[in-house]
Amino acid sequence: MQANPIQRVVIVGGGTAGWMTAALLSRAIGPRLAITLVESDEIGTVGVGEATIPQIRHVNAFLGIDEDELMRAVKGTFKLAIQFNDWRRIGDSYLHAFGDIGLPLGLVPFQHYWLRDRQERGEAAPDLWSYSINAQACAQHRFGRLDRIGSSPMTGTRYAYHLDAGLYGQYLRQRCDPRQVRRVEGKVVDVKLREDNGFIESLQLQGGERVEGDLFIDCSGFRGLLIEGALKAGYDDWTHWLPCDRAVAVPSERVAPMRPYTQASARAAGWQWRIPLQHRNGNGHVFCSRFISDDEATATLLAHLDGEALAEPRVLRFTTGARRRFWIRNCVALGLASGFMEPLESTSIHMIQSGISRLISLFPDRHCDPALSDEYNRQTRFEYERIRDFLVLHYRATERDDTAFWRHCRSIALPEGLAERIELFRRSGQVFRHGEELFTEVGWLQVMLGQGIVPQAWHPAADGLPAAELEGFLGNMRTLIQRAVATFPEHGQFVATHCRAMG
Numbered sequence: 001m002q003a004n005p006i007q008r009v010v011i012v013g014g015g016t017a018g019w020m021t022a023a024l025l026s027r028a029i030g031p032r033l034a035i036t037l038v039e040s041d042e043i044g045t046v047g048v049g050e051a052t053i054p055q056i057r058h059v060n061a062f063l064g065i066d067e068d069e070l071m072r073a074v075k076g077t078f079k080l081a082i083q084f085n086d087w088r089r090i091g092d093s094y095l096h097a098f099g100d101i102g103l104p105l106g107l108v109p110f111q112h113y114w115l116r117d118r119q120e121r122g123e124a125a126p127d128l129w130s131y132s133i134n135a136q137a138c139a140q141h142r143f144g145r146l147d148r149i150g151s152s153p154m155t156g157t158r159y160a161y162h163l164d165a166g167l168y169g170q171y172l173r174q175r176c177d178p179r180q181v182r183r184v185e186g187k188v189v190d191v192k193l194r195e196d197n198g199f200i201e202s203l204q205l206q207g208g209e210r211v212e213g214d215l216f217i218d219c220s221g222f223r224g225l226l227i228e229g230a231l232k233a234g235y236d237d238w239t240h241w242l243p244c245d246r247a248v249a250v251p252s253e254r255v256a257p258m259r260p261y262t263q264a265s266a267r268a269a270g271w272q273w274r275i276p277l278q279h280r281n282g283n284g285h286v287f288c289s290r291f292i293s294d295d296e297a298t299a300t301l302l303a304h305l306d307g308e309a310l311a312e313p314r315v316l317r318f319t320t321g322a323r324r325r326f327w328i329r330n331c332v333a334l335g336l337a338s339g340f341m342e343p344l345e346s347t348s349i350h351m352i353q354s355g356i357s358r359l360i361s362l363f364p365d366r367h368c369d370p371a372l373s374d375e376y377n378r379q380t381r382f383e384y385e386r387i388r389d390f391l392v393l394h395y396r397a398t399e400r401d402d403t404a405f406w407r408h409c410r411s412i413a414l415p416e417g418l419a420e421r422i423e424l425f426r427r428s429g430q431v432f433r434h435g436e437e438l439f440t441e442v443g444w445l446q447v448m449l450g451q452g453i454v455p456q457a458w459h460p461a462a463d464g465l466p467a468a469e470l471e472g473f474l475g476n477m478r479t480l481i482q483r484a485v486a487t488f489p490e491h492g493q494f495v496a497t498h499c500r501a502m503g
Helices: 015-029 056-063 067-073 110-124 133-139 165-174 294-303 348-361 370-396 404-410 418-428 441-450 460-464 467-486 491-498
Strands: 008-012 034-039 077-079 081-085 093-097 160-162 181-185 188-193 200-205 210-212 215-218 235-237 246-252 261-267 270-276 281-287 314-317 321-323 331-333
Touching (some): 008 015, 008 210, 015 034, 015 056, 015 165, 015 181, 015 348, 093 133, 093 441, 110 460, 110 467, 246 294, 281 294, 294 314, 370 418, 418 441
Parallel strands (some): 008 215
Antiparallel strands (some): 081 093, 188 200, 200 210, 235 321, 261 270, 270 281
């Protein structure tokens, strides 16, 4: 047993970050941990991120959440992929679909056999997404839960959620035991540091209450009230790689069909998201203020809604980047307090989740050994940089030159390592996952192909399969996928049957 165990955790800020932290820490560490969450009803949360990636289902499993119950509470729908429109060229469209694509043969990844077939059959060859059950379900607006395709080794649907982020935070709050998690209403007006070691000792609230703790979690959003305001972590600005610095968001009426995917459509100076919920659509326009004004960006967003706007558009300003340190002494930053990556690949909620998981695995005693915080900072920096590189790929690998913004994107200097990764794929069809980075080989494969990076060669082992066997191998996969998708109901029907929200 630790001689100086942490007994009091103080979380500053609510919303998804704060309440996810409270729920997961209380479940993981147990009742010996007293958690105080300080938030103010007067301070709003950003709450525009309404799309997730499949790792969020691990949170459900750990917390014992029933998926249908959750989807009713957050008025959610299911997400199989992200559709990217007009990114390479105006008129182009491709998917980043979750889950596997095709099957490897031996040690050779599937894309090498597909590349050979594409070379031999030309335009008659089915595209890569013909071998993805998620992509084929998206094409028909269908959804189903499926672990495996028939008796084959092919995996079934891998999915995430579209959800109302505000309702999600409320749902997690309701799951916290009030005997272990105490909510305190109030604004933090001062942070007191210990004179001997610079650790945070307590928070002073506007109403006069003083909140002490052993470990402090900063979920205060862009302000970084503790990690930056009190501890001066510093911030690395990445706008020279990812130039968008603002977003305007607005909800709109939901219209049919209920698509089982997020849409990310490139615009003249940025891109627009469209996310289907049960009660509305979430919409936003991420843009670069160097090339378009707030008013012009808002007009662009409103002109491309597929239903009537339900509120006044709201403009948000941000600086893409990350804290230089995410854990300092006895303070850990999570969510927007730790950094910001635009929601192009729906990573915001996942980064909260992964940060909490990392903290749990490295959970300290009251001395907060620097060896633990150093490892936490190393792993978190690695995650941020690999996600950054994946996002840069979308902007840099474009043929568009129709606006000043896209001409600028074509000239962006690539981060170290990304150029080599692209060149390796272009020359050999090889793509490798680096360490524990978030995006898999299949994700990189889809975006590089979708953005027009086409390999000049494939693995020589793929040439060893006789032509008839290759045709049968590929054809059987397509048939199995098509049969499986045909058994799925329409996405809206699935939601209505299993998890329809009340009210």
